Each structure stands twice: as structure tokens, then as C-alpha cells.
Amino acid sequence: MKITIIAVGKLKEKYLKQGIQEYVKRLGAYANIDIIELPDEKAPENMSDAEAEEVKRKEGDRILSKISTDTYIISLEIMGEMLTSEELARKMDNLATHGKSKIAFVIGGSLGLSKEVTDRSDFALSFSKMTFPHQLMRLVLVEQVYRAFRINRGEPYHK
Numbered sequence: 674m675k676i677t678i679i680a681v682g683k684l685k686e687k688y689l690k691q692g693i694q695e696y697v698k699r700l701g702a703y704a705n706i707d708i709i710e711l712p713d714e715k716a717p718e719n720m721s722d723a724e725a726e727e728v729k730r731k732e733g734d735r736i737l738s739k740i741s742t743d744t745y746i747i748s749l750e751i752m753g754e755m756l757t758s759e760e761l762a763r764k765m766d767n768l769a770t771h772g773k774s775k776i777a778f779v780i781g782g783s784l785g786l787s788k789e790v791t792d793r794s795d796f797a798l799s800f801s802k803m804t805f806p807h808q809l810m811r812l813v814l815v816e817q818v819y820r821a822f823r824i825n826r827g828e829p830y831h832k
């Protein structure tokens with residue numbers, strides 16, 4: 674399985690970098706994993722709604738340019754659907770069974786994802802109704818993807 678994580682915005686915090694690196698290393702035993710970090714668009718203070726939409730649209734274009742048409746997209750959206758870890762594991766297993774071996778998880782920048790990205794997305798995944806910073810979201814996501822593979826392999830993992 675090929676897993677790509679596409680994230681807008683630079684990962685700055687050392688502790689997050691280390692945590693993500695650790696899970697990416699562990700995930701290497703189960704899947705081909707790649708993280709694509711895209712630059713965020715300069716967002717002026719006190720932007721109008723139209724300016725904010727333009728920022729998201731530009732970031733969205735960058736995101737979509739990295740995704741091939743045969744890729745199943747899971748966008749991370751606060752208002753998306755909440756799953757248990759087991760449900761996410763089952764979803765990923767079902768995708769693999771049905772020949773969908775390329776999955777891209779997409780994390781937006783500080784303003785979120787553009788309509789173009791959410792429209793193209795195959796599944797909107799919410800981690801809760803709370804807003805997480807995009808850098809932290811990346812760490813939580815890689816841990817949950819790792820957990821999903823462990824669950825699907827029937828391997829022991831903390832409950």
C-alpha cells in the first residue's frame with residue numbers, strides 16, 4: 674500500500690518532527706509512506722473572506738497537483754466523519770481489498786482546505802469537533818495510520 678500524507682505548512686517544532694519520524698520509520702514495515710509538505714500561502718492580517726478563499730484556493734491547487742487520479746483521498750476536516758481506530762483500520766483494509774492501493778491523507782493549512790480539495794476528496798475524516806494545529810494533526814494522523822496497520826495485522830498494540 675502506498676500512503677501519502679500531504680500537508681500544508683512547515684513542520685517547525687523539533688519534538689513533533691521526532692515523533693513523526695519515529696512513526697514513519699515504524700510504518701515502513703507495513704507500507705510505502707511518503708510525506709509531502711507544501712508551502713503555505715502568505716496570509717495577510719485582517720484578510721477579507723475573498724482573500725482567505727484565494728489563499729485556500731492556491732494551497733488547494735498545490736495539493737491537487739500532487740495527487741494522481743487513481744488515488745483515494747482522505748481529507749482531514751473538522752466537520753468530517755468521526756471513526757474509531759478500528760473503523761479506520763477496516764476502511765483502509767477494504768480499500769486495499771478493492772484494489773485501491775494508493776491513499777492520500779490531506780491536512781490543510783491554518784485556514785483549512787479549499788472547496789476544490791474537499792469536492793475531490795473521497796472521504797472527510799474528523800478527529801474530533803476540536804481544532805488541532807496542522808503540525809500536531811500530522812503526528813496524530815501518522816500514529817493512527819500506524820495503529821490501523823497493527824490492528825489489521827492482528828498485532829498487539831496498546832488499547
Ligand SMILES: C[S@@+](CC[C@H](N)C(=O)[O-])C[C@H]1O[C@@H](n2cnc3c(N)ncnc32)[C@H](O)[C@@H]1O
Nearest residue numbers: 749750751780781784785799800801803804805
Ligand atoms: C488549524 S486547522 C484549520 C482550521 C480551519 N479554521 C478549518 O476550519 O479547517 C489545520 C488543518 O488541520 C486539520 N484539522 C485540525 N483539526 C482537525 C480535526 N479535529 N479533525 C480533522 N482534521 C483537523 C484540517 O486538515 C485543517 O485543515
